[in-house]
Amino acid sequence: MSEGDDARSAGNHPSTFYGVNLGLPEGAQRPEDVPLVCTSIQEVQAAVRTHKTARFKQFTCRELAAVYSGQRLEPAEPTSPAAAPAAAAGGEKPSPFRNPTRPEFQAFRSLVEHGDEAAAVAEPGFFRILYPDDEPEVASARARRVTDLYLNVPTKGTYETPLHLASKLGHVEVVRELVRHPACKRDVRNKFGETPEQVICKQSKGGESADAARQLAFLLQDPxxxxxxxxxxxxxxxxxxxxxxxxxxxxxxxxxxxxxxxxxxxxxxxxxxxxxxxxxxxxxxxxxxxxxxxxxxxxxxxxxxxxxxxxxxxxxxxxxxxxxxxxxxxxxxxxxxxxxxxxxxxxxxIGSQAGLQALEEHLHRQGCAVLDTQSLPVLFQTLRRAECGR
Structure with a gap:
């Protein structure tokens, strides 16, 4: 037999068969336009487009494909969130709140950049909003856990906490904000056995590293x-x-x-x-x-x-x-x-910027005249003179 005859013989006898099960209810007749066995993917696609409940499977034997097409299959489980809510991982009850949008993320970022976000995540009331069915002790435990992760989670490679990194780079204000929180751990050791106090200004740049080192040594002592x-x-x-x-x-x-x-x-x-x-x-x-x-x-x-x-x-x-x-x-x-x-x-x-702002807000709430920023220090000095003159 020639090579051309072998090719024609192989084309007349396909090696792949597709069984198409239309998912019809019991007793319903199969439409004549859909064969039990398809030999091309184009035929399968046409059947699936016509019958939305159709499913198909690939076989190497025509008889097995025909059996699959003729058997009755169980209906597929609903996959939409409305039909079947997904179970949360680890048995955790899913949150009833939607995911935040991008503008909401930007607003939260602005709060982080201008406020004390560590105090925000440490507030148990925040977790009582997310998990309204939790007991107060559970909400407090969540707040402590998240606060600890926020302040003390180390890097994977060198096992350095945020306090390590800020101290090593000589960022005095960052260290000041971190150590201000009582939950910040100062004695954690990195991969090389060093505490934040032992890595002060190791990678600091600039001519003010000596002054920064003195301030950091002051801040990193027990408060x-x-x-x-x-x-x-x-x-x-x-x-x-x-x-x-x-x-x-x-x-x-x-x-x-x-x-x-x-x-x-x-x-x-x-x-x-x-x-x-x-x-x-x-x-x-x-x-x-x-x-x-x-x-x-x-x-x-x-x-x-x-x-x-x-x-x-x-x-x-x-x-x-x-x-x-x-x-x-x-x-x-x-x-x-x-x-x-x-x-x-x-x-x-009361003499700090935050204190003056709180005083201004109080005066507004009490219905006093609106005070500009320049008049507040004058008011503060007046209050001090009045207090000293008692």
Whole structure:
């Protein structure tokens, strides 16, 4: 037999067969225009276009293809989300909220760039919105977990946390924002066994690396705070607490802390609440701050006029005496300051930009005249003079 005869013989006997099952209900007759077995994909496509419930399968034997075409198949499971909601991975209940759009992502990015996003993700109320059926303890656990991932998740290769990277590159402000959060871990070691304090400015560029290194060394020490505690009713005089750190807890013999009002909180079971605090700062500076805040006379052996005035203010003004002395001391030692203002119901530094903004918003809410930005510092100075003149 010639090669041409072999080719014609192969063309007359195809090796691939397609069984087309139309998915007809029981008892229905098969249309004559659709064969049981197709030998070309074009025939299959024509049948599938005509009958939407049709399914096909490829075989190497005509008889098997015919059997598949003639048997009754179970109807296909619905695949649309409306017909059959998908189960979440790991048994997690799916969120009832849609995915955010691109403009919403841009708006969230703007909030991240201009606000404290770590405090936002640490708020249990955020997770109660996403998972309204969760218990409060579960929502708090979610917030702690996400906050830990946000602040302390390391890189895969070198196992460096965000604090490692910011310290290594000499980014002082980034480190300042990270260590401001009590959940930020300062003692995590990277692949080479180094803590963030040990990699300060290793890859820093520029001529200001020496100054940045001093600031970073200051920031990466355990943060200490000095706070004034007072009861809510004001029946008892305020108490100046010893310096303590969120990383190390309160001094020996005192209860742990749990209130979110300040970085340190309040003693468990105690009616005292933080009324003002200074920090964060290194332990040595915290000890000096505490000593000078407790007794201005300890600064100098001579009873100077300034020491007399500070001591008189602290003892005579029960409402803001401790705060007035601490506020000036924080300004002198360049330490962050927060105090409670009842009319704002917040702890903040009223002289900072955030404090002035809060004051302006309060005045607007009270129906006062609109104040421009330049007049707010003047108002603040007026308030201070009025307070000092009591």
């Amino acid at each position: 200490y705070y000095v706070q004034v505690l007072a009861d809510a009713d004001g029946c008892e005089p305020p108490v100046l607490a010893p310096p303590c750190s969120p990383q190390q807890g309160r001094p020996v013999g005192e209860s742990p802390v749990q209130s979110p009002d300040s970085p340190l909180g309040s003693p468990v079971g105690s009616p005292l609440r933080p009324r003002a605090w200074a920090g964060p700062m290194p332990r040595q500076l915290a000890d000096e701050f505490h000593r000078r805040w407790r007794s201005p006379l300890s600064v100098s052996p001579l009873r100077s006029r300034k020491a007399h005035a500070l001591d008189d203010v602290r003892l005579s003004d029960a409402s803001k005496g401790w705060e007035r002395v601490g506020r000036g001391l924080a300004s002198e030692l360049a330490v962050e300051w927060r105090e409670y203002w009842p009319f704002l119901d917040r702890h903040l530094d």
